[in-house]
Amino acid sequence: MSDNEWPLWEVFIRGQHGLNHRHVGSLHAPDAEMAIKNARDVYTRRNEGTSIWVVLAENIIATSPGDKGPLFEPADSKVYRHPTFFDVPDDVGHM
């Protein structure tokens, strides 16, 4: 990547129905203001959004794929952490 390249931004959009902001993709922009404008042009052309967040991709701290085993596998064998052993009365409805 050359020094002249604009930094990468990750874009999060809140949909029409008051849901959480959801990651929709990324784009390049020289600064935050342009990133918001570009996000508006690239990701909300079809009426997808009511709110936009952008964050510099380099500011996102991510887990490393190599750590997948130690981080996530221990949870695999802990079925008792899932509340699946309770009888839920029918009239409780959706939980």
Add this chain to the structure above:
Amino acid sequence: MPDTNHAIETDVTDSTAELYQWLLFIGDTNLILSHRVSEWCGHAPALEEDIALANTALDLLGQAQLWLELAGQFDEQKRTADQLAFLRDANAFRNALLVELPNNDFGCTLMRQFLFDAWHFPVLQALVESSDERIAAIAEKASREVAYHLERSSDLVIRLGDGSDTSHQYMQAALDYLWCYTGELCAEQKTDSVLIADGIVHNPVLVAEAVHHTVSDTLSMATLRVPESEFMQTGGRAGVHTEHLGFLLAEMQFLQRTYPGSTW
């Protein structure tokens, strides 16, 4: 005193030709700029700019369609928006010369967009108050789109004008080249006077003040120098165009000219 109903009817009949010409002016100006901007599709220097320009072109095309549809109602031949767009020759177009000029470099395209938006936005704001509710309704819808066009183009002009030495040079060269085509947008047109008096269309003198503020504020933030020459090109509204319009129409109208009446 003449019979009131009769007087109103006479007024409406009398200004039909003028209103038709005015609607062609604003409709054609949107249409031709839309085509020019769309020429960047797939060629802009960054994907993000490419899609932003395509959005602008589509907004302007949608507005052109509304204006030309309305124009068709005042046309003696009752032509549709499509017929007006694709079956007229260059000397029948009434667009401002500014929008038919070639894109040249990206800086020139952005500068033209800014100079156009700086005029377009206050025009639409004024037209929202039009005594003709069809015009007011189109202006209402369009002004929301154009507010964003102006925000974006003025921001880019400031960034590039006040950017690197190279970008500053490009923007200054673009401004010097385009400047003499800006006067036509706000020029007073004799045929508009009856429409202005009836509150149907905007008063270009009042709009010119708003345009002047936006342009001088933005150019000063962009560290660009306004050209000193006061000579302004005109002719678009009389159908006297630059040589560039014919080439543009040859491409834009090719399909309807070669396969008349084809649809999809």
